Amino acid sequence: xxxxxxxxxxxxxxxxxxxxxxxxxxxxxxxxxxxxxxxxxxxxxxxxxxxxxxxxxxxxxxxxxxxxxxxxxxxxxxxxxxxxxxxxxxxxxxxxxxxxxxxxxxxxxxxxxxxxxxxxxxxxxxxxxxxxxxxxxxxxxxxxxxxxxxxxxxxxxxxxxxxxxxxxxxxxxxxxxxxxxxxxxxx
Ligand SMILES: Cc1cc2nc3c(=O)[nH]c(=O)nc-3n(C[C@H](O)[C@H](O)[C@H](O)COP(=O)(O)O)c2cc1C
Numbered sequence: 565x566x567x568x569x570x571x572x573x574x575x576x577x578x579x580x581x582x583x584x585x586x587x588x589x590x591x592x593x594x595x596x597x598x599x600x601x602x603x604x605x606x607x608x609x610x611x612x613x614x615x616x617x618x619x620x621x622x623x624x625x626x627x628x629x630x631x632x633x634x635x636x637x638x639x640x641x642x643x644x645x646x647x648x649x650x651x652x653x654x655x656x657x658x659x660x661x662x663x664x665x666x667x668x669x670x671x672x673x674x675x676x677x678x679x680x681x682x683x684x685x686x687x688x689x690x691x692x693x694x695x696x697x698x699x700x701x702x703x704x705x706x707x708x709x710x711x712x713x714x715x716x717x718x719x720x721x722x723x724x725x726x727x728x729x730x731x732x733x734x735x736x737x738x739x740x741x742x743x744x745x746x747x748x749x750x751x
Contacts, residue, residue, distance in 0.1 A: 576723035576732050579642055582611055583630035583661075583670040586622030590656040590670035593619050594646030596724040598631065607699040608684060612692045618650040620693050626668035627683040629697060632675035635708075635720045639731055641674075642722060664701050676705040676719055 575596075582595045599610035609631065613620050623629045634642045645655050660673035664680045671678035681697025708718040716734060723732040 572726070575725040575727060579634065579646075579722040579724040579731065580611075581632040581634055581642055581645055581672060581675065582613075582619065583632060583672070584619045584622040584628070585626050585668040585670065586618055586650055589650075589654070590661055591619055591622065591650035592632070592645045592655050592659070592670070592672070593617060593650070594642050595631075596726075601696065608696055609679070609681060609699060610694055610696045612689075612694050614692055620695075622668075623683060623695055624686065624693075628666045628669040629681055629683065629695065630669040630671045631679045631681065631697075632672045633677040633679075633719065634672075634675050634722050636722055636731075636733060637720075638674060639722055643731075664703060666700060671703060676708040677714060678703045 577596045577598065579594055579596050580598055581592045583590060583592050585591075593613075595611050595613065597612040599612075601608040601610055611629070611631065613623075619629075641658050644658070648655055656670065661670045662673055663670060664678075666680045666682065669680040671680065679702045680700050682700050683695060684698045685696040687694035687696070704714060708715055710718065717737070721734060723734060725732055
């Protein structure tokens with residue numbers, strides 16, 4: 565094993581589209597640096613946004629945001645939202661937008677899963693704002709559900725890898741969690 569420096573090796577990550585109301589209008593940006601802070605109720609999720617981005621001020625002002633899950637078929641639109649800034653471009657015009665319980669967290673009908681969050685806290689890092697949101701509601705299209713559960717094989721999340729700077733596709737399931745390890749028990 566060779567040291568390669570403090571390289572973040574947690575990729576691939578799902579690519580998301582984060583929605584916010586900025587200057588009174590919906591805006592979306594691509595965000596792969598999403599964190600799951602707990603597994604409980606309420607559920608807290610984090611997003612790390614560079615301070616230069618247009619979206620940050622809107623999240624601070626309205627204290628809401630959304631995390632929308634584009635499938636592979638939205639790769640082009642998602643990438644566009646990661647290239648263009650809302651300072652100059654109306655990216656929301658690409659999508660059919662809807663709102664749920666929070667009237668300033670825009671969500672996307674073309675994304676089969678959408679989550680709306682209320683801002684809980686902001687961590688002020690030197691280059692990034694880390695927005696921590698409390699998950700308020702999740703919206704799912706029937707087409708990605710199996711037995712009332714989100715089915716990733718139907719959702720086909722768009723995976724992002726920083727090392728290759730490529731989008732990747734989800735492969736097949738290879739085993740059951742909390743189960744595969746049982747074969748080593750008692751050895
Ligand atoms: C695949 C992908 C993932 C990205 N992930 C992040 C991220 O996690 N955090 C971030 O601050 N910017 C990320 N970006 C860059 C922003 O989406 C991009 O700078 C965007 O133009 C900012 O939009 P805004 O100025 O309208 O807020 C990503 C871009 C791409 C293409």
